[in-house]
Amino acid sequence: MSEVREELLWLLFLVRFNMNNPIRNWRRQKKIHQFRNRIGTVETWTEIIAPPAQFAGEAPYVVALVRMDDGGFQYGMITDINSEDIVKGMKVRATVRVVSTGAAAEDIITYGLKFVPVDPV
Amino acid sequence: MSNKYVIGYSTTKFGELWDYSLYDLVQTVTGSVLEKTKLEAAQVDAVFYGNMMAGIIENNLHSGAKLAELLGTHVPVYRTESACASGGMAFHLATMYLDAHPDSTVLVIGAEKMTDVSPPDVTSALQAAASGEEQLAGLTFPGLYAMLARMYMETYNYTEEHLAHVPVKNHFHAVRNPYAQFRREITINQVLKSPYIATPLKVLDSSPISDGAAAVLLTNSPNIRKRVAYSVRVLASEVATDTISIKHRRRMDTLQASVVASNKAYAACGITAKEISVAEVHDCFSIAELLAMEDLGFWAKGEAGSRIVTGETRLDAGGSLVVNASGGLKASGHPVGATGIKQIGELFLQLTGQADSRQVAKARYGLAQNVGGSGGTAVVTILGQV
Numbered sequence: 001m002s003e004v005r006e007e008l009l010w011l012l013f014l015v016r017f018n019m020n021n022p023i024r025n026w027r028r029q030k031k032i033h034q035f036r037n038r039i040g041t042v043e044t045w046t047e048i049i050a051p052p053a054q055f056a057g058e059a060p061y062v063v064a065l066v067r068m069d070d071g072g073f074q075y076g077m078i079t080d081i082n083s084e085d086i087v088k089g090m091k092v093r094a095t096v097r098v099v100s101t102g103a104a105a106e107d108i109i110t111y112g113l114k115f116v117p118v119d120p121v
Numbered sequence: 122m123s124n125k126y127v128i129g130y131s132t133t134k135f136g137e138l139w140d141y142s143l144y145d146l147v148q149t150v151t152g153s154v155l156e157k158t159k160l161e162a163a164q165v166d167a168v169f170y171g172n173m174m175a176g177i178i179e180n181n182l183h184s185g186a187k188l189a190e191l192l193g194t195h196v197p198v199y200r201t202e203s204a205c206a207s208g209g210m211a212f213h214l215a216t217m218y219l220d221a222h223p224d225s226t227v228l229v230i231g232a233e234k235m236t237d238v239s240p241p242d243v244t245s246a247l248q249a250a251a252s253g254e255e256q257l258a259g260l261t262f263p264g265l266y267a268m269l270a271r272m273y274m275e276t277y278n279y280t281e282e283h284l285a286h287v288p289v290k291n292h293f294h295a296v297r298n299p300y301a302q303f304r305r306e307i308t309i310n311q312v313l314k315s316p317y318i319a320t321p322l323k324v325l326d327s328s329p330i331s332d333g334a335a336a337v338l339l340t341n342s343p344n345i346r347k348r349v350a351y352s353v354r355v356l357a358s359e360v361a362t363d364t365i366s367i368k369h370r371r372r373m374d375t376l377q378a379s380v381v382a383s384n385k386a387y388a389a390c391g392i393t394a395k396e397i398s399v400a401e402v403h404d405c406f407s408i409a410e411l412l413a414m415e416d417l418g419f420w421a422k423g424e425a426g427s428r429i430v431t432g433e434t435r436l437d438a439g440g441s442l443v444v445n446a447s448g449g450l451k452a453s454g455h456p457v458g459a460t461g462i463k464q465i466g467e468l469f470l471q472l473t474g475q476a477d478s479r480q481v482a483k484a485r486y487g488l489a490q491n492v493g494g495s496g497g498t499a500v501v502t503i504l505g506q507v
Contacts, residue, residue, distance in 0.1 A: 028257065044275075044373065046267035048259060050318040052248050053241040055259040063258050065268055065368055073368035075258035083320075088275060099257065112257050 022108050029111055035074060035094045039118060040066035042090045043073065047083045054100055066092055066115055076113040091118035123390075124341045125219050125355040127504060128226075129158035130466035135333035135454025136302040143175055143234035146334035148191050151230060154336045158349050164226055165338075167218055168198040171211035171231040172458040177246045178238050188230070204250035205405060207231065208461025209360075209491030209500030212337070216358045219341045226345050231462035232334035243330050247457075250494040252366040263327055263406065265367060265495040267319035270408035272373045274321065279426035281321050285312035286429040287407035288325050288451045294436055295448025297479035302331055302454030326407040331454035335462035337469065351473040356390035356486070357503040359383075365497045374423075376409075376496030379416035383490070386501040387418070392486055394418035397503070398442060399471045399481045401464035403492040404449040413490055414444070417501070436479060443481045446471065461491035465502055472506045 045064035048055070055061070062078045064086070078086060079097065092115035099112035131153035133146050141149070147170075155162060168188055175181040185198035199218075203210040208231030215229045235243050248256050255265065270284065289309055295301035307325060315325040339355070346352050361381035364370055370377065387393060394417060402417065404410035411425035419442060420428050434444035447453045447467040450460055468487035470476040484506070491500045 028253065044268040044272040046264045046271065046322075047317070047320040048261060048264050049316070049320070050244065050261065050263065051241065051259060052245040052256075052261055053239075054245060056241055058259060061259060063260050063264060063268075075254055075260060075368060077259060088271075099259065110257070 025108060025110050032096055032111065032113055035113055036096055038068055038070060038094045040068040040074065040092055040094070040115070042078070042086065042088055042092060043067045044088065045078065045086055057101070062086060064092070064115060074113060076115045078115050080116045092116060093118050123355050125216055126340055126346055126352040127337050127355060127465065127469045128340050128346060128349040128352045129154045129338040130336070130469045131157060132300050132335040132463055132466055133333050134300045135331045135456055137236045138332040139236065141332065143179065143181065143232055144187060144191060146234065146332065147188065147230055147232045150334045150336035151192065151228065154228070154338055158338055160226070160338065160345070162192045162194055164345070165192070165194065165196060165228045166222065166225040167196050167227045168192070169211040169215040169218070169227060169229045170198060170200045171207035171461060172200060172233060173202055173204055173207045173250070174233060174235065174246050174457065177249060178242065179234065203498045204493035205403070205455070205457040206461055206491045206493030206498045206500050207458040208335070209464070209489070209502065210461070210498070212461060212465055212502060213358045213360050213500050215339050216355055219339060224342045226338060226340040226342055228336060228338055229462060230334065230336045231459035233456035233458040234332050235330045235456060236332050240330060255366060261319060262495065263319040263322055266406040266408055267322045269367065269373055269412070269495070270321055270406070273408060273411065276374055277423040277426055281313060282309060283426040283430060284326055284407040284411070285309045286432070287404055287410045288312055290432065290435050291404060291445045291449040292452040294446050294479060295452030297436070297477070298448050298453055301448040301452055302329055303448070303452045322406055322408070328405045328450035328455035331456040333454055333456035333459045335459045335466050337462055337466055351475070353469050353472045353504045354507055355502070356392060356505045357386035358500070359385040359389060360498065360500050361385065363497050365494060367495050376412055376416055376492060376499060378496050378499035379413060379490055379492065379501070382499040382501040383417045386503050390503055392503055392505070397486050397488045399446060399468060399484045399487045400442060400444050401447060401467050401489045402444055402449070403490050404445060404451050405455060405492070409492065410444070410449070417488065417490055436481065446476065446479045446481055461489070461500060464489035464491060465504070468504045472504055
């Protein structure tokens with residue numbers, strides 16, 4: 001019973017905080033695919049140990065600020081690499097991955113930009 | 122020269138104040154500042170209120186009407202929201218109100234209630250002050266400042282130990298502040314051994330989650346000023362903004378909004394950085410104080426990492442500038458809407474000789490820097506005993 005209650009409270013939280021709003025997700029995700037497969041360079045990065053509630057299941061995770069070869073900067077988690085192998089100046093490729101699955105079994109899945117190393121480490 | 126004066130200040134203790142609601146805190150400082158100045162609520166012509174998160178975590182808005190109910194008044198109440206600079210922005214707007222309304226007195230309150238929800242939920246609520254892309258990437262405010270810290274350390278060849286001198290100094294000061302959240306000294310070793318929250322920043326590099334409220338009274342009324350025991354002139358109050366996303370900024374080793382706001386403030390009152398003897402800067406994370414010292418013109422670009430190690434801005438150093446005598450955000454606490462008002466209140470205490478064991482000797486000019494988000498907003502205030 002307490003697990004059900006916790007899940008309900010979490011869903012209530014998500015609704016109140018507008019974290020997993022489907023319309024908002026749909027609007028944002030239309031723009032993400034244009035960056036897929038683009039190459040960039042890690043400018044600075046951090047490993048998040050204390051995450052916000054909606055990323056609790058992902059922590060710890062690395063987020064980088066990437067200088068894109070074709071101009072501008074993008075944020076994204078770096079995946080498929082250990083955090084101790086990440087260095088400033090490393091080349092990464094943009095990919096579209098799941099960034100949040102929500103708490104409930106049928107909650108919407110949020111896709112976002114992530115980066116993977118261009119060269120295997 | 123400005124005819125606006127801070128004439129009174131009150132604060133609650135900052136920390137986990139579970140017995141008090143948000144409006145209990147507001148009522149406490151409001152009653153206290155009126156009592157200290159021997160003024161009545163009826164003598165207040167307008168109220169400015171800085172608060173960031175009550176609408177998110179408490180479903181609690183329309184604070185103007187709530188404050189009117191507490192004060193028993195029909196005067197205008199203006200609420201400001203500029204993330205962690207909400208208090209500083211409330212003060213700034215109050216000075217503009219006085220410019221437009223001669224012979225007036227205004228109450229400026231900052232308050233925040235953060236400990237009623239869990240740390241991850243507060244982290245989520247604070248994230249509302251970041252850009253949508255930063256939120257979607259899972260970036261927290263510690264994470265954003267951590268990226269700035271890594272950039273600064275790599276650019277100027279500093280280490281985590283250089284950063285650690287900031288919280289050590291501010292905890293040393295907080296021991297002398299009875300309203301501070303953490304009244305105990307810490308060591309460099311303790312900072313370095315504390316757990317990471319977002320690499321390279323650790324728990325002891327970071328300001329805490331806090332409840333608290335602070336209030337100041339401002340007047341441009343000669344009659345009111347004559348009646349109060351203490352007053353300090355508002356020499357300048359300036360605001361500047363920048364992109365909400367750090368990815369759109371030209372440089373990441375500076376918060377340009379602080380540079381612009383402080384330059385405007387110095388120009389407005391003809392005071393230079395060298396004349397400031399006491400400063401309250403926005404040390405939400407250790408890196409933020411280092412950036413502030415350079416952005417406000419106290420130290421040259423890239424110099425802060427080495428200068429902080431000398432301890433020259435500590436109260437006991439006998440230097441020309443003491444920074445964060447209150448304990449700063451790190452050790453005094455950081456109820457986000459209240460912080461900007463507490464900073465100005467600390468300057469008021471210092472410049473009127475009421476700071477007791479943390480009194481900065483011969484303080485004549487003081488500066489407060491209040492930052493919103495990762496530098497999207499900066500409010501710089503200069504007060505003077507002139």
